[in-house]
Amino acid sequence: MGSSEELAQWVRRAAGGDASAFGELYRRTRPQVxxxxxxxxxxxxxxxxxxxxETYVRAFKALPRLKDATAFEAWLLAIARNRARTRLERKSHLRRMEEETPDPQPEAVPPLPEALQVERDIAEVRQLIAELPEGEEKKTxxxxxxxxxxxxxxxxxxxxVGKSAVTMRLERFRARIKRKLLQRVLAGRWE
Known part of the structure; x- marks a missing residue:
């Protein structure tokens, strides 16, 4: 893979906008990822x-914020690990939902006008926020x-707290919203 200092130089070049450096970083680190x-x-x-x-898209997008170029490899692998875990959680969650939720009959799901749908979704989000247990996530x-x-x-x-804690809480909440809305859509509860 080459020396970590050599890799760090490619990281700095990529962070500076050198398009060829992204390709080189990908080539050098992909086998590990x-x-x-x-x-x-x-x-x-x-x-x-x-x-x-997904790992490379996220890493390359956030690359300019990486303070220590020599930390790139460890950071990249942490992103990959998190992406894989998220994928597994999503996969097992979807499998559970498929087992638990029967498919609704098409006629049981009347279309909603877009304005009403947005209004209903906002009400759903407010309801989900109200249902959160008291604590840091709810405050955020x-x-x-x-x-x-x-x-x-x-x-x-x-x-x-750190900004990453806030974004993690918001991502967790967004995932919860998506799951709940999907469950409600699948259950045909449109009233």
Whole structure:
């Protein structure tokens, strides 16, 4: 793979916008990312490939924020591990939903006008926020979605936590919203 300092130079070049450096980083690190991802035995070959691609998209997008170029490899593998875990959770969750939720009859799901659908979804989100247990996640979500005037960074400062903690809480909440809305859609509860 070459020396870590050599890799760090490619990281710096990529962070500076050198398009060829992205290709070189991908070429040099892909075997490790692929090995790590393939180690998640229940992912099939297509899912492994999706995780690898997602990993690089996320890493390359965030690359300018990486403070220490020599930390790239460890950071990249951590992203891959997280993407693979997320994929596994999603996969097992979808499998459970398929087992638990019978398919609705098409006629049981009347179409909603778009404006009403948005209004209903907003009400669903407010309901989900209300149902959250009291705590840091609920505070974060209320500040972001209900008050809506603070950025994730400002919320982090207000709550005295890192921005990554705030974004993680918001991502977790978004995943919860998607699951709940999907369950309600599948259950045909449109009233």
């Amino acid at each position: 692929a090995r790590l991802t393939a180690g998640f035995a229940t992912l099939d070959a297509d899912e492994v490939e999706d995780v690898i691609q 979500v209320q500040l972001f979605y209900l008050e809506g005037e603070l950025s994730a960074r400002e919320i982090a400062e207000k709550l005295g």
